[in-house]
Amino acid sequence: MDEFTEGSYSSQAQSRSLRRTSFMSQSSAQTVPATWPQRVTTPVLRHRLSAASVRSDASETDRSEIVAPVPRRHHILQTESRHWLGTPPLSPYSPPVSPFSATATSPARSRKRISQTLSLNNLSGHDPRRASSAAHPPSLHPYKEHKSEDDRSMARRWLRWMHQENLKAWIVPSLVLASIWVKWAVGLGSYSGQGTPPMYGDYEAQRHWMELTIHLPTRRWYTYDLQYWGLDYPPLTAYVSWLCGIVGSWIDPSWFALDKSRGIESPGSKVFMRGTVLFFDTLVYVPALVMFVRVWQGTRSSRTQNLALVLLLLQPALILIDSGHFQYNSVMLGFTLLAMNFFATGQDLLGAICFTLSLGFKQMALYYAPAIGTYLLAKCVYLGPREGSKLFIRLGIVTVTSFLILFLPFLPPFAPLSAVLDPITRIFPFNRGLFEDKVANFWCATNVVLKWKLWAAQGALIKLSTALTAFGFLPAVMTLLYSGYKLRIEPVTQEAKTTPQPPKQTPILPLLPYALLTSSLSFFLFSFQVHEKTILVPLLPMTLLLSGSSPGELTFELGMLMNNLAVFSMWPLLKRDGLGVQYIALLVLWNRLLGYNPFRTTKRSLIQLASLAVYTACFAFHLAELLISPPARLPDIFPVLNVLISTPVFVLVWLWSIKRGIEVSWALGGLGSRSKATQKPASGSIVAKPSVEVSADGEAHNSSESVLPRASGMRTVSLGFAQGRRRKMSSRSGSVDIR
Template sequence: MVHSPATGVRGKVSDIDHSDIVAPVPRRHLTLQRSESQHWLGSPPLSPVSAVSRTLSPISHVPLSPTHARKRYSSMFSAISESEKSHLTAALSSQSISAADQKTTEDVGMARRWTRWMHKQGLKHRVLPLIVLFTALFKWCITLGSYSGQGTPPLFGDYEAQRHWMELTIHLPVREWYTYDLKYWGLDYPPLTAYISWLCGVIGARIDPSWFALDSSRGIENPTSKIYMRATVLACDTLVYIPAVLFFVQTWQRNRSSKTQQVALLTLLLQPALLLIDFGHFQYNSVMLGLTLVSLCCFAVGHDLLGAIAFVLSLGFKQMALYYAPAIGTYLLAKCLTLGLRDGVQLFLQLAAVTVISFAVLFLPWLPPIAPISAILDPISRIFPFQRGLFEDKVANFWCASNILVKWRVWMSAPALVKLSAGITIIGFLPAVVGMLYSGYRLGASAEKSKQDSKAASEPSFGPSPVLPLLPYALLTSSMSFFLFSFQVHEKTILVPLLPLTLLLSGASNNSPTFKLGALVNNVAAFSMWPLLKRDGLALQYVVILALWNWMIGHNPFKLRHKSLVDYLSMAIYGICILLHISECLLPPPKRLPDIYPVLNVLLSTPVFGVTWLWSIKRSVEVSWGVGGLGSLSKASSAVHSPGANGHLPNGDGSTVANPEGVTSSLGLSIVGERLSGLRTRSLGYAQGKKSALGSESVGAEFN
């Protein structure tokens, strides 16, 4: 039973719990839908199943005071609030829920079935600890296998590199960390990695000094040292990445059910590529990704300065976090634009000061007065090794794939390739940067115009920027552009664009394009690293992790239901992957083409990553349109709800609703107007329509 927002009368609604994420279609898109051009949005028509949604909570219709409205806004990540009642009414009157659709709703992954069972048994409070324990145990099982460079002297591999950094940091002065014996795994990561290596080395040396004896411990592979090294990866993951993922599901998905949040948690913690690299191959990427997640969560709750510090720490741990820098920096600049001149300049100066101070603290041992100014070149030259080639090994990016026809390293010099790759990379992420800045400018201008029209006093912003829904797509565009086009990319670098894509996947329904594309790219990413994993002896882990993850999330590419283009393409790509694996096992490569299988791997994986990059740009445009960042200024201004002279707020259908509390929002979102329009904001910029007892429904097109 729920209250109708219009009359307060109680009526029945369906008690079926659907986790599909849908969003209201902006008014400017209704014309497109009526003209049967809805395919432009990349979203299928609303199915009858999606129309049945959970009941609104009673608090959804309680008028909010200005103070409570500002607090409530911090948990809302969407400026989209439109009422489309007639569209859903027509859809429901012309269609009914079929048995096939009902079966589809039950065709979910093992993770969702298990969480539902735990909740029905009254064990919901034990789900989270069990998830953490299960994933930790599973990760430790992966560590029982081999690792990068095991038994391959003289340089071994990444395992030895990380161990050697612990060795040199505890025995040498800080000034020598980036200059000592560079031919044998010289330190080439930013200072935070060095500090954590020092801490791990100090603890390990207390247990057994022989593990990290200077020079004499090189290549050590005894069982006890292996256990300790593997334990450091698990400890860093547990202390940084797991809390960051928990923070994410509790902020970006806080309006979703606890079952859905727990499924998202499993989806992220069992991401195949990350587990294979960190716990199989041996690295600490979860620390960098976890710190980036913390920064996103801080932005989502309005703590921009803390978010900036967290992102600087991510950059200070691994320079690959620079792939996110254009998106993060643009988001903060866009928020400054939405705040107006005075508040925007104030926030910009605070962010600049915090960023400079954070970097200065990280690099303090190489800065005056502790060291001469020239000392800063030691870590910088190691962090950015432009003396290396355009790419190493076979990596599924543009340069390696096109090198089959165009011998870049023969036709162009290394400095020319650096400039060319930098230029193409900038062009690659430019759409995300320009789109977010333009949206911030438009929304800021709309807010200022609304303030002037209403003659209302300006108030500082409480909560995230209205362009926050653009951030995950901008992160994906920027990081994928770097992976495809930048200089000196490793195959492991695909982990960086996989993070924002998997975040989007974790909040998407199983039948949505985002879910299907996210699952496809995660699987292809693991496939693209197969030559590396095969060399490390991780074939068993590769098969088991991929099978488990797809089973947990409910992804079966060979079980076609809706027969969409994405389904057919996914099935074809998976079929080719399996065929290549079988061929590699049964047929040795010809002597004339010894690298035929890695090359075919690159040629199959690169187009998938390229399409994902284009898709992220397309979604950024659509989301920017939805939040009001595109279109004419007058239309954008109409989305900024401020009380008129008669104390009314504009509703989504062109009418007005009473504004008893006088709530205003300079960021284009009216809390009262949104509630009275029958919509509730959802996570990651999504909103879900609710069905009332009197037959007045709100409709949403699938945002994912």
């Protein structure tokens, strides 16, 4: 019995196996049929039967030896870290069903149980296979205590059912179609400025740009009738408006008749305009999301990746603004996300082109520019003087060429050089003032007490805003640059006859999402002329980090809090647009899909208590707004209260992103002391600094097989980025020496 119990069995399982074996040794001769052991396929059962038969015939074969099979651990248990799988620890011992047990089932009952398991009951949380029995007592099932948390998530239950029904290939198409349906349903409501002449709203602005781009020459696009929704977005938006205007004119020219179609609100034009948003969203943003979960979360299971895709596709804030309020923010965000994906696959030039397209579509992409630019510069530093200089020159050529192509119609020989100033002055509207509407940022929150516009001139406010914004993203910039320097590749030895191929990815890549969050939040909180919907820019990296986390982690709690508060912060805008029903429906749907309910948690951490207080304040705000009319002397009291509730949350996330960036850099070795290696590198080899795998709980694991964290079933830094499979280094590229 010592051999049998050797392995991973607990002491409780040992005593239980002793009692069961003793029982079988006493009753096997009377109750077990002679032909039954041949039908047994479980190795443990074979062992017990052999043990019982040997002991019952001890008088004949005293020298018989029991050889117990070596228990084999499940392959999941062989990995160093498996918490990201979203599953509980496996039971150390699962006793088989005894043939004498009352729980033994007949073939007919087994078929019935299988049919129940594959039924839609799983969507409601009922799984007969997990029911406890005499052979499977509750104490041996640690999964049972997590069952309620998993079953709260409608998305998890649906994905589990799709896998059980062998419909894995239909999951992504179903999710994309479901997201399109939800966006179209939101678009059935009103939009920005509907029925509010003379200026209407953003819907009319986008339609008007389609009108003027198809009727006027390029030079007049940024100068025509600026008092009525003059074009103030970069050239790529103008080109997209021109394309949509041409297609719309083919359908009905009256929709875009110059100066005669202003304020048109016909059902046909509304369907066309809503359709353009869905088309470009599906063309750019949705593929970027699918690529993201496959590239950045490649080490995770397909079910977990699809769950992340559900979270990203149905993000309520972006749907409410683009499909409800009416804009094309998903195009800008999609190009930025494509740039991140190409950076992750080592295609930096394609990533630079995509980010240039993002800047060329909306100037709000500048919120990401410090992080993106610093990451590319840090990679050049990481690659060393030779390879880094080559990459720097290529990136400069690609970026400048991309911008020249975007602004080509405003440059010689197509237009005088002074014509390029027209779009530039419209893109950066410094003459509008520090802020217009009540936005959940530093200026509006502190303006309740300080009244910035009264005691400071506009020029001074611009300088102060620029300084605070730079101070806000400086930690992310310094962390990226210093980490790239600390982890840089050692120069190749003189004996090397061939130049090896440098690694495509860098160990500083996990810092990029945190740097994007820090940079964009610093712009949102401190920069000049910010709108409510600008929160979508920092919300993208936060939601990406959220998609790689698990319930209970700090990243998950902060990600859910920021997403919900971002929608809440836009409530004054959504209320003006008449999108109250969509506001409530999308928030409930998204949180229900993810199984998030902060009021249901019993054991709460500090961040969960803070979240509970914030949500309580939001509910009290809506209740007060519904029951109490604002006083005449304080007409903006509710928008101001909204700002005061939302701004501390965004400041908290900004501080957390700085902290996490420093922690991740420290874990990767970027902020540690540079090791003084004495081992001489082999000829023709690249010597890189030790790379460390950082899991979502902040634990670091050294890697000794590649420049980057291994793809051995472990996640790296929140997102689960698969930083390359085990690379097979060819003789041409040389070997990688990690020290």
